[in-house]
Amino acid sequence: MCEIDENYGDILEKSTIPCVSQMCMKCKSNSAALIIRAGDAFCRGCFKEYFVHKFRAMLGKNRLIFPGEKVLLAVSGGPASSSMLAQVQQGLSQDTPKKLRFVPGIVYIDEGGATGQSMEERQMAIAQLKSIFQATGFPIHIVHLEQVFSLPGSVLEAASPTPTGTDGSYKGAVDQYIRKGSTGGAGPSEEPTQPRGHPVLDVQQHLAQLSTMEVPSSQHSQEMPSSQQSQALEMLFSSVRTLTAREDLLMTLRHHLIVHTARTQSYAKVMMGDSCSRLAVKLLGNIALGRGASLATDTGFSDPRHGDIMLVRPMRDYTSKEIAFYNRMFGVASVFIPSLDTKVSEKASIQHLTESFVTRLQTDFPSTVSTIYRTSEKLQTACGPQDRDAGLTARCLLCMCPLDTTSDKSSAFHATLVSEKLSQKLPSEAAPPKQGCLSSTGRQGKDCGALTDGCCSSDRTGRVPELRSLLCYSCRLTIKDTAAVDSLPPYILTEATRRMQRSQMREEIAEFLLEEDDG
Amino acid sequence: MGALGFMSYFLVSFSRGGAELLFAGVRNHQVTLPSQSQPWTMKQLLVWIRANLLKERPELFLQGDTVRPGILVLINDADWELMGELSYLLQDQDNVVFISTLHGG
Numbered sequence: 001m002c003e004i005d006e007n008y009g010d011i012l013e014k015s016t017i018p019c020v021s022q023m024c025m026k027c028k029s030n031s032a033a034l035i036i037r038a039g040d041a042f043c044r045g046c047f048k049e050y051f052v053h054k055f056r057a058m059l060g061k062n063r064l065i066f067p068g069e070k071v072l073l074a075v076s077g078g079p080a081s082s083s084m085l086a087q088v089q090q091g092l093s094q095d096t097p098k099k100l101r102f103v104p105g106i107v108y109i110d111e112g113g114a115t116g117q118s119m120e121e122r123q124m125a126i127a128q129l130k131s132i133f134q135a136t137g138f139p140i141h142i143v144h145l146e147q148v149f150s151l152p153g154s155v156l157e158a159a160s161p162t163p164t165g166t167d168g169s170y171k172g173a174v175d176q177y178i179r180k181g182s183t184g185g186a187g188p189s190e191e192p193t194q195p196r197g198h199p200v201l202d203v204q205q206h207l208a209q210l211s212t213m214e215v216p217s218s219q220h221s222q223e224m225p226s227s228q229q230s231q232a233l234e235m236l237f238s239s240v241r242t243l244t245a246r247e248d249l250l251m252t253l254r255h256h257l258i259v260h261t262a263r264t265q266s267y268a269k270v271m272m273g274d275s276c277s278r279l280a281v282k283l284l285g286n287i288a289l290g291r292g293a294s295l296a297t298d299t300g301f302s303d304p305r306h307g308d309i310m311l312v313r314p315m316r317d318y319t320s321k322e323i324a325f326y327n328r329m330f331g332v333a334s335v336f337i338p339s340l341d342t343k344v345s346e347k348a349s350i351q352h353l354t355e356s357f358v359t360r361l362q363t364d365f366p367s368t369v370s371t372i373y374r375t376s377e378k379l380q381t382a383c384g385p386q387d388r389d390a391g392l393t394a395r396c397l398l399c400m401c402p403l404d405t406t407s408d409k410s411s412a413f414h415a416t417l418v419s420e421k422l423s424q425k426l427p428s429e430a431a432p433p434k435q436g437c438l439s440s441t442g443r444q445g446k447d448c449g450a451l452t453d454g455c456c457s458s459d460r461t462g463r464v465p466e467l468r469s470l471l472c473y474s475c476r477l478t479i480k481d482t483a484a485v486d487s488l489p490p491y492i493l494t495e496a497t498r499r500m501q502r503s504q505m506r507e508e509i510a511e512f513l514l515e516e517d518d519g
Numbered sequence: 520m521g522a523l524g525f526m527s528y529f530l531v532s533f534s535r536g537g538a539e540l541l542f543a544g545v546r547n548h549q550v551t552l553p554s555q556s557q558p559w560t561m562k563q564l565l566v567w568i569r570a571n572l573l574k575e576r577p578e579l580f581l582q583g584d585t586v587r588p589g590i591l592v593l594i595n596d597a598d599w600e601l602m603g604e605l606s607y608l609l610q611d612q613d614n615v616v617f618i619s620t621l622h623g624g
Contacts (some may be wrong), residue, residue, distance in 0.1 A: 208616055324536070325598070362588065
């Protein structure tokens with residue numbers, strides 16, 4: 001396991017002559033075309049086999065995707081997600097018994113409003129992507145980030161998870177599917193073997209559609225968002241002071257949109273295209289951001305935090321080099337879309353700095369990324385005692401992870417809170433008035449605390465402490481960097497007030513509630 | 520005695536990954552290097568690119584002698600690590616591709 005014997009200098013010495021002198025280490029007959037990991041040379045054919053096999057093995061090993069299930073592919077146009085799309089397309093079209101058996105759809109989130117692109121650039125990018133997507137024949141959903149302003153509050157609820165089958169039921173489901181013949185494209189209503197609660201899914205689908213003001217219609221939403229929405233989005237993002245917080249907020253909103261699309265279009269799972277290198281950077285970056293408590297869900301293969309919609313990361317075993325070579329050699333089309341951290345300086349944000357740190361380390365020590373990856377595989381979420389039943393109040397409002405701030409008085413977190421309070425010069429908060437919802441017209445100078453109604457305009461300082469108690473540590477930092485908290489999309493604000501009211505109510509009747517372990 | 524020199528034609532291209540932003544969006548460049556007594560090495564090519572093709576932000580493409588970490592180099596569709604990286608001697612009609620892996624997912 002230790003690498004004392006590996007001497008990377010040998011590889012360089014062997015090939016000073018300008019011709020490809022190494023043979024593929026697998027078939028030993030063709031000349032090598034690329035080097036993966038630390039010195040494994042592969043020829044084109046063996047590399048393709050290796051790449052395709054890894055994808056199937058990743059899906060097969062985890063056994064989470066049942067045959068006939070509807071799976072949403074979140075494609076950003078970049079190389080990893082385009083590669084994932086190509087793999088899914090290839091896997092579905094084969095006639096072997098090993099072919100992939102789920103029903104895919106594609107979603108693309110147009111973030112041009114937040115990254116400062118013009119309408120023409122965005123339309124051009126969407127047109128390019130649509131021509132790629134249409135070649136696959138899967139249903140396409142193009143969602144603009146501006147649609148965040150018309151999301152329902154139910155997005156932030158972790159609905160009850162659909163019962164996932166055990167290994168036995170997975171095998172049974174596969175056998176049954178094969179026996180029925182590969183009719184392909186079977187809708188969810190024709191699959192009696194699926195371990196999903198249909199009534200639950202239908203109800204959620206209806207609920208999601210009922211509470212929106214404008215349902216983002218799939219496939220037909222070709223029109224670009226209104227300038228009013230774009231302006232609102234621009235105002236939100238320009239009020240965020242640091243690039244770190246901006247990237248974090250963008251990612252949160254993107255996830256919410258994807259989950260909402262999956263819910264309304266009745267997809268049970270979502271596949272994200274995070275590669276190994278990406279996830280290694282994300283792991284270290286998240287620790288720096290204060291998200292250490294949710295590392296397992298953020299970087300693991302499956303991400304169950306939204307309850308009924310499971311996020312899956314099948315590309316997590318591929319390094320970005322492998323993906324880039326595969327795309328180049330086998331003609332996988334991808335579109336480059338500038339993001340928030342294009343062409344910024346190295347230290348502009350925590351995420352960007354972590355990325356350059358890891359990539360630089362990787363050149364000198366080629367096992368960096370794989371070591372981080374192996375470590376992340378061993379992480380597991382410890383199920384807190386309040387995991388299932390406490391429901392809403394135990395989860396962060398924005399990132400849906402269990403709150404890590406409910407620790408006792410002697411923790412390090414409490415110490416940071418105390419020192420923060422001491423170093424600020426804000427007036428001390430008055431005790432929140434225990435009255436019903438009132439409009440805040442007469443309360444300009446005071447902190448309104450918790451009980452303002454969602455529809456009335458309250459002063460900004462009153463909102464910030466309100467959100468903070470509902471957020472995990474790193475989301476708090478993000479919101480702290482957001483100057484205009486009331487320009488957050490309405491679904492976040494209404495959900496926040498709702499949770500505050502619920503917790504107030506719970507406090508009031510706390511002494512009348514029976515404890516879980518009584519009688 | 521005249522020095523033995525030769526002109527070389529190369530195709531330098533940037534795949535659609537963001538690196539082309541630093542080269543005014545032009546993805547394919549047909550490059551003719553001035554003749555020189557010794558064959559051109561990759562190292563010299565990089566210096567030449569920096570001087571002639573790179574339009575902005577050199578630190579996003581080059582780092583010291585070599586390309587920035589995260590940028591892959593393919594010579595005739597093969598990994599440059601197999602060819603000796605910087606010490607590879609360029610030949611006529613070689614096709615060099617730079618792919619940036621720092622974006623996209």
